[in-house]
Amino acid sequence: MSTEVESYKIQKMVELLAPKLTRQVVGSLVGCVHCGMCHETCHYVMTHPDDPKMTPSYKADQLRKLFKRHYDWTGRVFPGWVGAKPPTRDVDLDELKDIAFGTCTNCRRCTFNCPMGVDTATLNRIMRGLLTQVGVMPEGVRVVSKDTWELGNQMGVLKEDYVETLEWLSEELVMELDDERATIPIDKVGANIVYTINPREVKYDPRTISEAALIFYAAAEDWTMPSWGWDQTNFGLFSGDDAMGAASYRHLQEKNAELGSQRLVISECGHGYRSTRCEGPNWSKTDQDFVMESSVMTMLRYIKEGRIVVDKTKNSDPVTFHDSCNNARSCGFYEEPRELLKLVCTDFQEMYPNRTENYCCTGGGGAMSMSEYTPRRLVSAKVKADQIAETGAKVVVTSCHNCVDGLGDLIRHYKLDCQVKQLVHLVANALVLEECAISKIPKEKPVPEPVPEPVQEPVVIPVEIPADRVKIADALSGRRILIVEDEEDTRIFLATLLQDAGAVTLEAVDGDEAIATARAEKPDLITLDLSMPGKDGVEAFIEIRNDPDIRDIPVCIVTGHPEFRKVIYDRPVRPPEGYMDKPVIEEDLVANLRRILETSRAEGS
Amino acid sequence: MVVKKIGDKVIRLVMGDITDLEVAAFVYDITADAKLGSGYGSAITTRGGKVVQEELDAIGSCPTGEAITTTAGKLKAGRIIHVNGPKFHEPGTEDKLRQTTVAALQLAEKNGITQLAFPPVGTGLYQVPLAVCARVMIDTVAEHLANNSSVEEVIFVALDTREFEPLAAVLQGGA
Ligand code: SF4
Ligand code: SF4
Numbered sequence: 132m133s134t135e136v137e138s139y140k141i142q143k144m145v146e147l148l149a150p151k152l153t154r155q156v157v158g159s160l161v162g163c164v165h166c167g168m169c170h171e172t173c174h175y176v177m178t179h180p181d182d183p184k185m186t187p188s189y190k191a192d193q194l195r196k197l198f199k200r201h202y203d204w205t206g207r208v209f210p211g212w213v214g215a216k217p218p219t220r221d222v223d224l225d226e227l228k229d230i231a232f233g234t235c236t237n238c239r240r241c242t243f244n245c246p247m248g249v250d251t252a253t254l255n256r257i258m259r260g261l262l263t264q265v266g267v268m269p270e271g272v273r274v275v276s277k278d279t280w281e282l283g284n285q286m287g288v289l290k291e292d293y294v295e296t297l298e299w300l301s302e303e304l305v306m307e308l309d310d311e312r313a314t315i316p317i318d319k320v321g322a323n324i325v326y327t328i329n330p331r332e333v334k335y336d337p338r339t340i341s342e343a344a345l346i347f348y349a350a351a352e353d354w355t356m357p358s359w360g361w362d363q364t365n366f367g368l369f370s371g372d373d374a375m376g377a378a379s380y381r382h383l384q385e386k387n388a389e390l391g392s393q394r395l396v397i398s399e400c401g402h403g404y405r406s407t408r409c410e411g412p413n414w415s416k417t418d419q420d421f422v423m424e425s426s427v428m429t430m431l432r433y434i435k436e437g438r439i440v441v442d443k444t445k446n447s448d449p450v451t452f453h454d455s456c457n458n459a460r461s462c463g464f465y466e467e468p469r470e471l472l473k474l475v476c477t478d479f480q481e482m483y484p485n486r487t488e489n490y491c492c493t494g495g496g497g498a499m500s501m502s503e504y505t506p507r508r509l510v511s512a513k514v515k516a517d518q519i520a521e522t523g524a525k526v527v528v529t530s531c532h533n534c535v536d537g538l539g540d541l542i543r544h545y546k547l548d549c550q551v552k553q554l555v556h557l558v559a560n561a562l563v564l565e566e567c568a569i570s571k572i573p574k575e576k577p578v579p580e581p582v583p584e585p586v587q588e589p590v591v592i593p594v595e596i597p598a599d600r601v602k603i604a605d606a607l608s609g610r611r612i613l614i615v616e617d618e619e620d621t622r623i624f625l626a627t628l629l630q631d632a633g634a635v636t637l638e639a640v641d642g643d644e645a646i647a648t649a650r651a652e653k654p655d656l657i658t659l660d661l662s663m664p665g666k667d668g669v670e671a672f673i674e675i676r677n678d679p680d681i682r683d684i685p686v687c688i689v690t691g692h693p694e695f696r697k698v699i700y701d702r703p704v705r706p707p708e709g710y711m712d713k714p715v716i717e718e719d720l721v722a723n724l725r726r727i728l729e730t731s732r733a734e735g736s
Numbered sequence: 737m738v739v740k741k742i743g744d745k746v747i748r749l750v751m752g753d754i755t756d757l758e759v760a761a762f763v764y765d766i767t768a769d770a771k772l773g774s775g776y777g778s779a780i781t782t783r784g785g786k787v788v789q790e791e792l793d794a795i796g797s798c799p800t801g802e803a804i805t806t807t808a809g810k811l812k813a814g815r816i817i818h819v820n821g822p823k824f825h826e827p828g829t830e831d832k833l834r835q836t837t838v839a840a841l842q843l844a845e846k847n848g849i850t851q852l853a854f855p856p857v858g859t860g861l862y863q864v865p866l867a868v869c870a871r872v873m874i875d876t877v878a879e880h881l882a883n884n885s886s887v888e889e890v891i892f893v894a895l896d897t898r899e900f901e902p903l904a905a906v907l908q909g910g911a
Binding site for chain 2: 147375
């Protein structure tokens with residue numbers, strides 16, 4: 132080891148690099164001829180054309196310098212020849228952190244455009260891994276990594292909260308379909324399929340779980356959700372920590388074996404699919420003796436086998452498809468989603484370029500959890516925004532939860548007139564239940580309820596409710612909800628919607644008024660817009676959480692701005708119970724608020 | 737469960753979530769600023785309430801290798817002993833881990849706690865290899881229990897089989 136390295140952490144990084152120097156890694160370290168062919172393929176370069184630090188080769192050179200100075204003989208003997216001036220001091224670490232985490236989403240687009248086969252994304256991931264091993268990382272990465280290590284999922288969902296949410300969703304579905312067979316089975320031994328999800332679903336977007344459950348029900352599938360080992364995402368892919376990647380994968384693998392299932396289905400998530408299906412067995416150095424597939428394959432199979440029947444005319448908006456980088460470039464998984472999409476919508480059009488040449492959503496590589504880099508991320512998202520705008524589509528479909536968030540942020544930032552959906556939503560929406568497999572299996576005859584003694588019928592005054600409002604009406608009956616929103620039109624819209632659902636609404640137009648009203652009225656729930664004049668919504672949220680009188684009131688953030696991710700990932704205080712993107716979809720908002728009211732709990736309860 | 741007897745004292749190894757354990761006290765590996773943070777820290781806050789962090793704020797900090805104690809709010813445990821174990825390959829990892837383990841046991845004794853649960857301190861995010869942690873912590877605990885400690889039972893709590901196996905190997909290996 133060189134004595135000129137002053138920083139203990141950098142000395143450690145050099146030591147920790149040794150076992151990572153596989154033949155492929157060394158090939159990428161020595162293979163770059165700095166030809167520049169990859170430069171124009173990177174969304175950071177395209178949006179920062181005058182900044183040489185955005186080029187893929189500059190980013191990879193950071194690791195290259197460590198390698199050349201400490202491992203490559205030419206660099207060790209003649210450092211000047213190879214330009215190997217590596218970082219030596221602690222202060223250099225911050226810059227390395229900003230480069231590795233803040234200027235690359237590890238999307239691998241440059242990798243596909245390098246004539247020398249240099250895999251810059253892999254080198255960048257190794258740099259991230261070295262940094263996290265010595266404790267240098269963005270706050271969001273630290274928070275999420277600790278959750279992953281200690282609670283087994285990357286959003287810190289406690290087991291009882293996870294199970295309670297599933298049970299709640301299950302009851303809702305059974306009630307809606309009036310069929311006990313629509314129950315979401317938990318830990319069912321011997322089921323054909325074990326269905327694993329992204330924690331974002333159970334925490335903030337449970338609709339995707341209900342939709343998947345509806346599809347399994349329609350296909351009359353024998354399936355289950357595990358009570359542990361259910362997080363198919365893997366933050367180790369982003370942080371570069373292979374040991375964490377292995378630990379997360381083992382949870383799924385072991386639980387799947389315990390349940391005796393032969394098929395693990397991974398809900399739509401690009402990095403989850405790559406980590407579980409492709410990287411997990413390598414990281415954990417274990418054999419794989421069961422089938423792993425994306426839920427896209429499962430849904431496609433159900434249609435092909437006639438187990439579910441769909442009517443594509445139910446999805447008639449113009450649709451385009453965004454390839455997740457991990458699915459397309461790292462797993463070669465891009466034809467099946469298109470095949471499925473064409474079966475469930477009437478107007479599909481490609482965006483260009485696509486498949487392995489598609490541009491990153493800019494939310495990949497863990498970028499959503501690193502709020503300090505949000506401004507740069509949104510600048511780099513211009514490439515994707517232009518690509519989407521050109522299609523004229525009203526719906527961007529993607530098979531990835533990260534992409535849903537990344538695309539959602541850029542759609543709002545660049546004010547595009549479209550929304551993001553996943554295939555599960557389109558398939559569930561297109562189902563013709565009465566022709567699906569479940570309809571061919573007779574319901575077991577319910578045991579007749581004992582006939583109760585006739586009682587005095589209460590007088591019921593019939594109220595006319597339009598058909599599309601039947602599900603919404605009374606969903607929030609009697610609940611007191613504080614709506615915090617500065618735009619009058621939106622405030623009136625939200626108030627009318629929530630009142631229609633039976634809620635009693637209170638209103639506030641800025642952060643100060645929100646806090647004062649919450650203190651005075653102690654509502655059951657607060658919906659909070661984050662972009663308001665005066666006290667910023669993030670500040671107001673933190674103040675609410677720090678006030679012992681009101682900190683237990685559940686909060687649903689309803690925002691058009693990406694800065695709210697700071698409170699979800701950096702977690703200066705307990706995160707919000709829910710968040711919704713604007714413009715809100717009426718039914719989703721009401722369903723989400725209901726879930727929050729019925730499943731959230733006060734601290735320490 | 738794996739059990740090892742040290743005279744009339746006992747070391748047990750179980751699998752589960754340490755913050756959900758019914759035990760006289762458990763150990764939490766905290767940072768120097770005495771902030772609970774995420775992971776087990778957020779489980780403590782969510783299940784136990786804000787009181788734990790409030791008590792920690794009043795104490796203010798926890799230097800490496802030392803231990804401090806708080807109540808456990810609404811958790812099933814009676815108390816929490818917070819230790820600041822070695823982190824991120826810092827120099828002298830094994831010595832610091834030994835020192836941290838002893839500090840937790842001594843603070844338990846001082847507070848009349850006879851049953852104490854440990855996670856594998858310093859592993860996971862903080863990068864101490866599980867095999868090293870298992871060897872150092874179990875050796876240290878066994879030695880401490882054999883030397884007139886008032887702690888009667890130490891429970892190692894592994895989150896999953898990955899953590900369980902190396903701890904079990906050391907316990908069963910008669911270290
Ligand atoms: S990574 Fe490949 S394409 Fe990019 S500069 Fe190096 S050799 Fe050229
Ligand atoms: S991996 Fe993607 S973001 Fe990173 S340098 Fe290459 S093209 Fe740019």
